Amino acid sequence: MTSARLESPPAAPPVFPAPPEYPVLTFTGEDRELTDRLLAPVRGVGIAWWSLFLIACAGTALFVFCMWYTVAKGIGTWGNNIPTAWAFAITDFVWWIGIGHAGTFISAFLLLLNQHWRASINRIAEAMTIFALMNAGLFPLLHLGRPWFFYWLIPYPATMGVWPNFKSALPWDIAAVTTYLTVSLLFWYVGLVPDLATARDYVRSRFGRMAYGVFALGWRGASAEWRKHHIASVLLAALATPLVVSVHSVVSLDFSIAQLPGWHSTIFPPYFVVGAIYSGFAMVLILLLPLRRAYRLEGIITTRHLDAMAKLTLTMALMLTYAYVVEAFIAWYSGDPHERFTFLSERPFGTYAVVYWLMIACNVVTPQILWFKRCRTHAGILFAAALAILTGMWLERFIIIVTSLHRDFLSSSWQGYAPTWVDLGLILGSVGFFAMLFLLFVRFVPFVGISEMKRLRHELAANGGKEVGLPHA
């Protein structure tokens, strides 16, 4: 009997997830053609790029003008008031910084999880992170009112003997955002070096060779170089992964350590992180889909990528919906009249009810179409859904900030809020600035990891098209 008990029961057949439905790479050309395809914009760009670039430059000019106007005249030119002291500037800040998170999620988190499909989109996503962060950082700076004193937030031995107060969320923000930008830049550049070397050897003009040569640092593709490069990439990915979770958590603490109804909640860090990755995926799709079409990258950014991105977007949408529901439930369950007022009366039926319901339509209802395979694999539908989601996520931050501030504890201090043309110019202009940076990136930088795609191509060929490291391989 004892021996019988020691025998383990017959092992159940292992249950693996189904193999991926769509191949991760359908490009059939040789390495030379792959290089040609991926470096096409480096040789020159067409009329479409130039027209988009001019529009983006106009947007950047608007951005610069509105910044100059704000600094010259003061932030009285904005719609901000007391009690609504945060409004557009912080909405824009949170929106942009959230967008960045998907880039790190794709480049770092999915690298650690050995997801092959990230290889063709991670460069674009990382560039998006860096450009989004460059935009994000400008808004709190302008919101300081006297941006030329921004360095007061940095701990340095000042002659006045004054130091920043680290019990406040502002120095946390500075630490989180500057770290995030620096680490993203380092990670991006490390990944870029081999591809810059490819560009160096690929371009024909002497100036081009020199310029790419300088940034390629003399990379020669030695096996020792590849090995160390891989180790460094994994290490940087492991360091960047906690940043995916931590940066927007820190941003959310700006809100949740305050007492305001609608802000003072422990759900904020995970809720903000989910929303950040969600909006970032939408931005990745918005950048990816036109690029895929313009440079005929259907064989490299395949249906698999669209499907995977759409599934992740839907997952994030469901988590965000859950956060919305829990937030409202806890407000009701707490019995706190101020919390109940904010969540159950002011937001759904108050001054900004239209914005609130538009947000629900964009963030909760729209992504439900992604349950259908036809929508997940259709570039046009995905693009439209991504636009809606990105708008919805901006509205969400507006709702969180403005509805909580303009109706706070003391009804005698209640006031309305309306943005001015400077507020609108700044957000429109920052989109233009982002677009300009991204277009320059597409023009001059290899926007798909060329050596990674070559490695993937040869690995797939050696394994009969099966992806190593996945359950079905």
Next chain:
Amino acid sequence: MGERKSGCPMRDANWPSGAYAAEFGDEELFVAAVKELSHQGYVRVEAYSPYPVARVQSLLREPRSLLPVVVFIGGVIGAIIGYGIQWIANVVSYPLNIGGRPPHAVPAFVIPTFEATVLCAAGAAFIGLFWALHLPRPWHPMFEADDFDRVMIDRFWIAIDATDPAADRTKTPSLLNALHAERVLRVPSLQ
């Protein structure tokens, strides 16, 4: 730098009297050539490819990378600096009483400490990587080889240090030719 039994950290970093270089057009031939060279006792061999080739990396063994250790030390230093700055600022130099909270507010200090840790660890990874790779290096003997500018596109190269114990003025080039190299040439010294 003295010679090491286990191989120099960068095998192509030191060629006192130049190297034999051979070009291959195909991954299979390239891997077969590296395999044959290591069979024949060549130890100072470097292989160049447009993407990492795992089979070659396992043939050209290297000492364990110190990079993880460097990153860990960077992280520890970052944590100390991060916490130290806050402690000096808010406890020693300029204690502020805000709502009666203690000046030494450990939970609040955790966040900047974490950020400083990640920042310094990532900086250490970045500097450590390029330090170990001896980059930036604007010129390298391999760049003198004709057609080496296709190595990052679709070509494979092998370089053998001319001072390799197994290297021979006549036998090495003919061996490389026998291994189906498309061209074999001599590149100058790094010095």
